[in-house]
Amino acid sequence: RSGEMAKLTQLLDNEAFRAYATYTTIVLLKMMLMSLITAYFRITRKAFANPEDTASFGKGENAKKYVRTDPDVERARRGHLNDLENIVPFLGIGLLYALSGPELSTALLHFRIFAGARIVHTLAYLIPLPQPSRGLSWAVGYAVTISMAYKVLKTTLYL
């Protein structure tokens, strides 16, 4: 069995695949950070989604008034959903791209720009920065994913 294990870990000897693993983990951790930011705003703004989350504020009407929406909470949630909408395609298309035998330098360029764009997008959403900061950072990540998808389809097309 050690022979198979060796073969498996060889996947991670491939540098383009290692780069994919590194940047995918970074952007997924960044996305996970959105949960903590939302929780932070929910607690500091006292704005919860579920009645059972407000039980520590007392009983009845006194607690129920904290089941409400808050602009900062909603902003963090929109940033989180935008991450899901854009990082899921990167996760899938990026994996196939990394397996399609790209030039290492080209692959690194794609992964680095995508990760940078998503970090800028989050900052632009949360601070918030004036437009078109958020729009542009979104478009850059989107374009990188389209570029990888083109390479995947060119390499693998099998309908």
Add this chain to the structure above:
Amino acid sequence: RSGEMAKLTQLLDNEAFRAYATYTTIVLLKMMLMSLITAYFRITRKAFANPEDTASFGKGENAKKYVRTDPDVERARRGHLNDLENIVPFLGIGLLYALSGPELSTALLHFRIFAGARIVHTLAYLIPLPQPSRGLSWAVGYAVTISMAYKVLKTTLYL
């Protein structure tokens, strides 16, 4: 290192895996299209989620009135979220299914039906077509994913 690279790209010599790569890329691109459709409706209906997105319409109350919801925008967003809920399971279960050694013709059948069902689902949502068009297209994609999950668990079960 070229030996390893060769080994990696051999993954894409496997026809069932190539088919998975092709159809996954297609459905992820289709899902990404939902972002553009939402943006199109936001701009044409002047209905935005963030105050900073309306700055080009002037300052103060004049701009703030465009921070609102719109039925067409919400419809596109619901379609997008439904894609996430259904394409994420396809991404993960489909990958494991493609690695589980399925018959090529069976694999192609699964991938083609899933991709077709999701495209019909989007059309049914956006036009919109009368029910049960949307419900049925959703159910077909769901059933295909369950069928692949069954094959994966039968092949790999290791609890």
Add this chain to the structure above:
Amino acid sequence: RSGEMAKLTQLLDNEAFRAYATYTTIVLLKMMLMSLITAYFRITRKAFANPEDTASFGKGENAKKYVRTDPDVERARRGHLNDLENIVPFLGIGLLYALSGPELSTALLHFRIFAGARIVHTLAYLIPLPQPSRGLSWAVGYAVTISMAYKVLKTTLYL
């Protein structure tokens, strides 16, 4: 081509990878179950998101009144979205972790705890159980994913 097919299926001979395949399929199926639970509440509570979904209740105002939100429907939808936010990182980071050559027993521990935590999270959300049940089960799944991400970055880091 049978040689390549054999090589591919060897990925599933690796026990840590088989365990990943099994637990990923389980948590994705659990996430898919949320769609059925939401549909169940939509139908029994008569609370729909789209006008075309209420056509069977008659025409005009009589049907339109069922386009509304309902607390049980919204609760199931929040549980579904929380699954997406947490299972997508597990899908990506778990795959890379399974490929990073972990000890089988350590890998199983991670996968089992994550799957258990997400099942408890769903029960805590839907019953609902008093806090901190839901918060703790969320945190356990989150911590497991961070632990796997640490192992992936330690093994693969390539910036």
